[in-house]
Amino acid sequence: MARPRKIQELDEPHLEAWRSFLRAHARLTEVLEDELSRDLGLPLVWYDVLIQLRHAGGRLRMHDLARAVLLSRAGLTRLVDRISAAGLVEREPCPDDRRGTFVILTEKGAERLDEARPVHHSGIQEHFGRHVSLREAATLRRVFDRVLRSLEP
Amino acid sequence: MARPRKIQELDEPHLEAWRSFLRAHARLTEVLEDELSRDLGLPLVWYDVLIQLRHAGGRLRMHDLARAVLLSRAGLTRLVDRISAAGLVEREPCPDDRRGTFVILTEKGAERLDEARPVHHSGIQEHFGRHVSLREAATLRRVFDRVLRSLEP
DNA sequence: TGAAACTAGTTGCGCCTGCAACTATTGTGC
DNA sequence: GCACAATAGTTGCAGGCGCAACTAGTTTCA
Known part of the structure; x- marks a missing residue:
């Protein structure tokens, strides 16, 4: 008799892929974080903030920056406090929307970013690229983008 | 004239793969953490501890458990404090090595794990397996294991 | 055997984060 | 135009983590 089946079960190969994915992420971010902090005194999140700002042309609203660096708005408030205390970004009120604040990449921030990027x-x-063929890189990107799209609203 | 070249440069396809990898990890763990916490009140790290214990036959030294769940020994001390306060694991002194402590999966912990696992x-x-073909899963595993091996010792 | 080096686990401390609550501003519907 | 909902950003608070220092036990080796 045909019993109702789950749409799909998680099988061993997928679970193994998942585990390797988790471990690789943990180790890679650990190593890269250490390298960047040690060599340049720049935490990875700081780098991410600076990169996102440059990517957006040098300025971004708090809200948008928070989404870009995957942080809560509260978390970003403190983070921007620290980075701007170091002079790498500045806050500037948004003229159109008086609730809003722009975060702006300073000259000094741009310099630090230029130093940090090649490192x-x-x-x-x-630690990553070297071990991944072009073909595999394409697969990774395709797969993860597919996963990400499915998680969007 | 042949100028010295870097062994290899990070190219766009690899960088894109890296970015998608990071974003996918962040979103996936966020979603899975939320689901597990909401549905079962079990944080993902707790799950990981229980799973690792079962995987090891029900008991593991602090030190080994810390490595298995990718936490500092200090972090694990507190984590085990919390999980054992909830009755899901117990500490037991190690007879062979009186510095050592075993963490043991309790009956209750095993039950919680059995509830949580299918969820x-x-x-x-x-969120992951469904979007990944068997062939792609194999590639992911192969690539990440390769990366992990290069990070060992 | 005995001292020095090492390892296991815990604790003090400070950093970073998210949640919830708050203020200020903008948008919506009657 | 005005009350009400929604949004931007900040702040109080508490949780969870790592580093460094500490205690206790083990290994090494002369």
Whole structure:
């Protein structure tokens, strides 16, 4: 008799892929964080903030920056406090929307980013890129983008 | 004239793969953490501790458990404090090595794990496995294991 | 055997984060 | 135009983590 089946079960190969994925992420971010902090005194989140700002042309609203760096707005408030205390970004009120605040990449922030980028990129190459063929990189990107799209609202 | 070249440069496809990897990890763990906490009141790290204990036959030294769940020994001390306060594990002195402490999966912990496992696994299937072909899963595992091996010692 | 080096686990401390509550501003519907 | 809901950002608070220092036990080796 046909019994109702789950749409799909999680099988061993997928579970193994998942476990390797988790472990690789943990180790890679640990190593890259250490390298960037040690060599340049720049935490990875700081780097991420600076990169996102440059990517957006140098300025971003708190709200948008929070989404870009995957942080709560509260978390971002404190983070921007620290980074701006170091002079790498500045806050500026948003003229259109008086609730809003822009975060702006300063000259000094841009310099630090220029120093950090090659270091960080060669870390990624050294520990990740080097071990991944072009074909595999394409697969990774395709798969993860697919996963991400499914998680969007 | 042949100028010295870097061994390898990080190229766009690899960088894109890296970015998607990071975002996918952040979103997936966020969602799975929420599901497990909401449905069963069990944080993901707790689940991980219980699973690792079962995997090891029900008992593990603090030190080994810390490595298994990718936590500092200090972090694990507090984590085990919390989980054992909830009755899911117990500490027991190690007879061979009087510095050592075993963490032991209790009956209650095993029950909670049995409840959580199918929930967590269907979450992984729903948000990850479902979007990944068998062939892709094999690639992911192969790539990440390769990366992990390079990070050992 | 005995001292020095090492290892296991815990604790003090400070950092970073999210949640919930709050203020200020903007948008909506009658 | 005005009350009510929604949104932007900040702050109090508590949880969870790692580092460094500490205690206790073990290994090494002369």
